[in-house]
């Protein structure tokens with residue numbers, strides 16, 4: 001099964017290398033990994049989508065925990081969640097077929113972010129399924145370039161994955 | 176008052192209680208060495224950085240304190256790599272300092288630049304590069320804290336030259352703050368109760384104890400648990416000495432070269448209690464036939480070890496000493512006698528013995544070392560057949576007396592490690608039980624031994640072979656001895672060239688007198704025992720087999 005992990009890490013140099021080295025040397029499969037800072041600039045959040053059965057997931061979780069820079073790991077898939085991915089796609093679109101492409105974009109609520117002489121660049125946001133479907137839909141127009149951000153995710157409702165010591169940390173820095 | 180980076184390092188070492196370090200200088204480490212020059216820390220200059228890191232590791236294993244080593248950037252740092260991996264596999268607390276090129280030269284393939292934090296990322300518990308002198312003190316404090324707490328391990332601190340030679344106002348900032356690092360030390364009492372019930376119900380229980388018992392200092396607790404319940408104890412190679420080898424409840428070592436009675440007991444057990452162990456493949460053999468009738472309980476400080484290799488029925492995450500104490504406190508005095516009758520019968524039927532035919536047998540050398548030292552020596556080993564004989568024929572009655580490379584199996588480990596052991600335990604008898612092959616991997620440290628008068632006794636079990644590999648070739652490759660016969664120098668002359676004492680022993684009657692004489696000499700002694708060449712280590716579980724399926 002596919003699991004989406006939200007991993008809070010100390011924003012130290014090398015933390016991404018530590019995580020990716022762990023996955024490769026222990027043979028775990030990463031489907032996607034997205035990383036960026038949180039509201040606390042000292043803390044980053046990684047969203048890791050990993051494939052594996054319960055036993056593999058338990059090991060992934062425990063081995064990640066052993067990394068000193070990792071503060072907290074939450075399996076987002078364990079509860080109701082929203083997930084999003086963003087894709088930028090540049091397709092061939094000479095003026096004669098632009099209309100068609102724009103119609104497709106409309107269906108997916110994608111936005112046109114750039115127009116070239118014979119190309120059009122689209123931005124689409126959604127969960128993985130929607131982004132895949134959008135990619136399929138524009139494929140006939142010959143994709144010249146495509147880039148996806150990888151998935152980010154968050155629990156629905158009041159539940160959140162916070163950082164238990166963050167106020168502590170702020171105190172330390174204030175002193 | 177402003178302090179140099181080098182002086183901050185020295186002050187931090189002193190604050191950590193470090194008195195002895197092992198190292199080798201070079202350009203990028205100059206500012207650190209300059210600060211060491213007039214400090215009270217004893218620095219032992221080895222003849223190779225690999226010697227320094229193994230010596231620091233041996234020092235840590237014998238003393239229980241963190242080992243410390245220093246190397247310069249580039250080749251100095253990369254020469255530490257094997258020793259760091261070795262310490263990581265065996266969970267040894269070690270702090271390695273490396274010099275690094277100045278921050279302005281980083282990433283430019285500068286002279287003697289090597290990305291040592293990148294290289295050692297998967298073989299350290301954690302590592303650091305300090306780019307700001309104001310963080311140096313905190314980082315060193317964290318390094319020692321991480322290396323020595325929880326599941327111990329090596330931590331590397333890489334220090335660019337401009338940081339070690341810079342100046343700053345330094346003050347201690349108090350306790351370390353590591354939100355992502357919170358080892359669990361106290362066992363969960365509900366888990367303890369479940370294990371206690373399982374022990375009370377078991378009819379054929381076995382304790383399987385390892386290095387974690389030694390690192391947590393749980394020797395007394397383990398013995399108390401075994402004696403209270405009469406459960407027999409088998410140990411891993413790393414666990415040698417965590418339970419007295421001559422105790423009636425001792426089963427000796429288990430696994431690939433375990434005793435028959437240990438492997439039979441584990442295979443027939445209905446409850447296997449693993450304490451500070453990691454179910455390594457050299458222990459379990461074929462996984463699906465390992466302890467097939469047993470429920471498995473696993474106590475470990477590292478939660479990631481629990482369930483990693485085998486499915487466990489009961490698990491307790493915590494420090495071994497605390498866990499054993501909690502279990503003992505809840506247990507009633509047990510029975511288990513019928514099972515011990517069976518175990519005693521196995522011990523009688525399948526004793527660990529070797530054929531005596533008048534020639535010089537390696538096993539006899541180990542037995543005699545045990546006899547002349549009355550079991551009180553510290554024994555380091557290299558890797559190979561001699562290592563297994565040292566595990567079989569010497570009974571270790573105290574923790575931290577058997578010093579051997581378990582997880583990585585590093586030839587060349589034992590001799591430099593023995594120097595660290597001797598530095599930690601002056602006045603004690605320290606041996607390196609060596610193979611002729613392994614000893615040649617770090618022979619240069621003879622000069623260190625002589626230089627610092629570390630009077631280690633090196634017993635080379637000289638078979639003219641890379642014996643363990645030859646044994647596999649004999650058994651599994653049709654006796655095709657491909658590149659395992661090894662030509663050796665004259666070890667006696669070699670010892671003498673370095674200023675040590677050399678002896679050659681060619682027959683069995685000479686073993687005891689030579690050992691007695693060597694122990695009288697307060698200098699390093701190399702004893703070259705010319706042993707029966709094709710002696711094999713038995714019992715042996717062929718690779719991939721169940722552990723009750725033994726040769727020999």
Ligand SMILES: Cc1ncc(C[n+]2csc(CCOP(=O)(O)OP(=O)(O)O)c2C)c(N)n1
Nearest residue numbers: 559560561584586610611612613641642643
């Ligand atoms: C650094 C290193 N290289 C290779 C090996 C593989 N190896 C394991 S045992 C062994 C032979 C050791 O020979 P020796 O030291 O003479 O010991 P003996 O087995 O003869 O007692 C070898 C080559 C190893 N363990 N370590």
Ligand SMILES: [Mg+2]
Nearest residue numbers: 610611640642
């Ligand atoms: Mg040999």
